[in-house]
Amino acid sequence: MKALFVCALLLVGYLTPALADYQRNEAVPVDKVIFGKVTSVRNVTQTELLEDRNHGWKVFGGALIGGTIGNQFGSGGGRALSTILGAMLGGSVANTNNQRVEQITIQLVELMITIEDGSEYMVVQDRDPAMIFQPRDKIRMIYLADGSVRIDKQM
Numbered sequence: 001m002k003a004l005f006v007c008a009l010l011l012v013g014y015l016t017p018a019l020a021d022y023q024r025n026e027a028v029p030v031d032k033v034i035f036g037k038v039t040s041v042r043n044v045t046q047t048e049l050l051e052d053r054n055h056g057w058k059v060f061g062g063a064l065i066g067g068t069i070g071n072q073f074g075s076g077g078g079r080a081l082s083t084i085l086g087a088m089l090g091g092s093v094a095n096t097n098n099q100r101v102e103q104i105t106i107q108l109v110e111l112m113i114t115i116e117d118g119s120e121y122m123v124v125q126d127r128d129p130a131m132i133f134q135p136r137d138k139i140r141m142i143y144l145a146d147g148s149v150r151i152d153k154q155m
Contacts, residue, residue, distance in 0.1 A: 029145035035154060036115035038137045043127060046106045059094045066090015111151055113139060123151050 070086020071079060107127040114120050121141065131153060133139070138154040 031143040031145055034115050034141040036113045036139055036141060038111055038133050038135055038139055039114050040112040040135055041133045042110040044108045044110050046108055047103060059091050062094025063087045063091030109133060113141065115141065123149060125151060
């Protein structure tokens with residue numbers, strides 16, 4: 001029973017999407033904050049391909065339905081052959097009709113930053129239309145406890 005409970009918790013944890021670094025009305029631990037200045041800004045895009053995660057189940061369902069229909073025909077060895085052919089045909093049709101790959105484009109910003117001691121850093125992060133960076137902007141480089149870094153304007 002315990003093993004089943006642990007497996008269920010692991011499965012839920014695996015299927016739950018990761019939370020963003022910032023949540024509304026939530027405090028996140030900060031390891032350190034470094035102040036600096038933006039020396040250059042470059043808007044970039046990143047393209048990702050998202051495949052349909054349910055594709056395998058759809059193919060399995062198509063094969064199951066095709067095998068069930070094929071099992072209705074023939075008798076003896078002919079019935080077994082029609083079941084196999086029906087399963088192959090059903091799986092093939094489901095595979096052909098459900099191959100969905102979606103392309104998404106993510107807007108990013110690449111920042112070159114010079115901090116107070118003269119060191120330079122390059123940070124790439126999601127582009128926030130509410131926070132457009134310009135060269136010579138004063139910024140805070142925030143190191144979060146999870147190891148990620150976030151840049152925002154120093155007000």
